[in-house]
Amino acid sequence: EDYHGYQSYAGIPELREAVADWYKQKFAVVLNPANEILPLIGSKEGIMHLSMTYLQAGDRVLVPNPGYPTYSAAAKLAGAEVVEYGLTEANGWIPDLDVLEEMDLSKVKMMWINYPHMPSGALGSQTLFKDLVDFARRHEILLCHDNPYAFILNENPHSILEIPGAMEVAVELNSLSKTFNMAGWRIGFLVGHKDRISEVLRFKSNMDSGMFKPLQLAAVEALKQPDVWYRQVNDTYRKRRVLAEAIMTALGCTFDKGQVGMFVWAKIPGTYSDGIALADQLLEDAHVFITPGNIFGNHGQQYLRISLCSKEPVLKEALERLEKWKVDNNKD
Structure with missing residues (x-):
């Protein structure tokens, strides 16, 4: 078997199936491994891939403040305008949707969220996720949930895709860096509606030539780890x-x-x-x-x-x- 050759842009089937099994086991979210999962060379590149796929000059992006600086950097590299939404301790470090509703959202194409939140450690509730999905649907905004901390010191891990209808308006990034101590291996994945995966894959295929197969096989084993x-x-x-x-x-x-x-x-x-x-x-x-x-x-x-x-x-x-x-x- 050729472990050293070019690999599929979409990742090996074994890895996509392992991600699907993991999402079903951990979140009760059913994903089609054939077209609703895209392995990434680290989830950080997924932030850039999403930004380059969906944003252009004149578009606006909602980004949390405080939050991961890469969300803003990727949006700017794509030529979009960053619109920060403030998170405060007084409001539990979650978005104030009443404030957002009063903004001009006509040019907003994407909104970044991240729960458990970095840096505050705030935990997103199912109610919050439902409200965010409804907000994104009303305003035709792509909701991008960055979810690498779900299993770190957290008794209630959740995926935004648990919310009915979320697949139509949201995508989720996840990573093996934190939960599995594999930060240097650069293994992550994007999950979402098959159309979103196809669109991002079209861009990604111009940026790399697939992930080294032994790394993908190692990720399969990591995702099988018991409690x-x-x-x-x-x-x-x-x-x-x-x-x-x-x-x-x-x-x-x-x-x-x-x-x-x-x-x-x-x-x-x-x-x-x-x-x-x-x-x-x-x-x-x-x-x-x-x-x-x-x-x-x-x-x-x-x-x-x-x-x-x-x-x-x-x-x-x-x-x-x-x-x-x-x-x-x-x-x-």
């Missing part, structure tokens, strides 16, 4: 989260202990002007770097984010350095 795998992964992240929360507490930050996903998102003390000011001071004085929320949009400027990708020894060392910095500077 014990998910428990073991989350046991590791849970231990890291305890340390990340201790770091935030040491800094006087406040946070929602109910947040899910791969990060701890916390509000900084009022004594600092924004997250960058605190992050810069920590880096310079304590030699600890923590991501300032500003990089995810101005609605994140009063926050810091710690990634649970950092291993326990690193988090423990960071906590020790911060405790020493506090003592040396007589900080409460």
